[in-house]
Amino acid sequence: MDCKRLKSQIYEYLDNELKADDLQHVTEHLSTCAECQKMYEEIKKNWDALGVLPKVEPSPNYMSQFWSEVATRQSIVEKISERSRQMFLTWKMVPVYVSLCIAISVFSIRNYVEFDQSRRIMAEMSQDEIEMVEYIELAENYELIDEIEFFEDFEIIQNMDELKVTQG
Amino acid sequence: MVGFLFKDNKTDQYLDDPDVKLMLKFKEEEDPKVFEELMSKNFSRIMNFIYRFVADRELAEDLTQEVFIKIYNSASNYYPRSKFKTWAFTIARNISLNELRKNKGATVSLDKPFKYGEDDISLQVEDKTVTRPDDAIIKGELVDAVDKAINELPSNQRTAILLIRYEGFSYEEVARTMNTTVSAVKSLLSRARETLKEKLADIVSG
Secondary structure (H helix, E strand, C coil): CCHHHHHHHHHHHHCCCCCHHHHHHHHHHHHHCHHHHHHHHHHHHHHHHHHHCEEECCCCCHHHHHHHHHHHHHHHHHHHHHHHHHHHCCHHHHHHHHHHHHHHHHHHHHHHHHHHHHHHHHHHCCHHHHHHHHHHHHHHHHHHHHHCHHHHHHHHHHCHHHHHHHHC | CCHHHHCCHHHHCCCCCHHHHHHHHHHHHCCHHHHHHHHHHHHHHHHHHHHHHHCCHHHHHHHHHHHHHHHHHCHHHCCCCCCHHHHHHHHHHHHHHHHHHHCCCCCCHHHCCCCCCCCCEEECCCCCCCCCCCCHHHHHHHHHHHHHHHHCCCHHHHHHHHHHHCCCCCHHHHHHHCCCCHHHHHHHHHHHHHHHHHHHHHHHHC
16 A cells, blocks of 8 residues: 555544455554654544533433423413314304305305306207307407406517517 | 335334334333433433534523424334434434524634533543643643634534544444435545644644
């Protein structure tokens, strides 16, 4: 092993990350090359120096604090679910739910009746009449679209190129 | 209930991890004492890791509580997909980085160097190989210099250095914790070491 290769593996050697054969080569080289040995000692000195950092300790009651925090959060969740249960699952809410059900039913029935009526009318109409109705609907849609300002702008955007040519 | 969907060979390889066993035991039995055992084994090291980001003892303890609350809440759906420590430190790292984002620049401990000799601090590693100057002032200077040098590292480099130097993680474990590759970890460590070497050159050599 040469010094260049050792240099590339020195940190992995320090971190015990080398495979057995590489480890053997590095160990052998370090025992014979004074310069690499010196470099390794320098690196190790720096690495060891990081070990002086002080350590903080948790408070003696950290465990009980944890359980009380868990209990607090659980009680908050329970309170919220209890409150929503109280809010939505009480006799007071029955009229609201009944009114909602009636409104939905009335709306559905009305829609169904309207749909059924138009289906019957269509069934009685001839093919020409159906086409005419469709044309009228189409014309009404065009009128509506024409009134929307966005499409006016869209027309300008579409004609931008022509405008540029004219300006040029 | 849906455990069989997730159960695979990858899951089995982590079953030897004692902390994974504890998590599974807690999931099964819901015995608080099992969770307390897990906490007592890991609380202090996670708190110290977070402390290196937020530089505030109380805040570090609160955030560590947060880490364990997340672990506690996910116990009912827990399936081991990594070693316990890589999972826990991933949560700790995310919480620390969120805290840093919340208080940009306010939590770096440059203005608050460690007061050596305070009651609540002790040495991180009883490292017999460290040359210890007898003079407490020189020792205090070294502590301040190392603290400052580590605090000034970008958060990714800092995470890698902390996990390797103080937690004894392998490159593979750091990569999993940081959700990156082993070669990216090597590169982060190499840059961090170069910076630390430059910043500590005077005090360590001297």
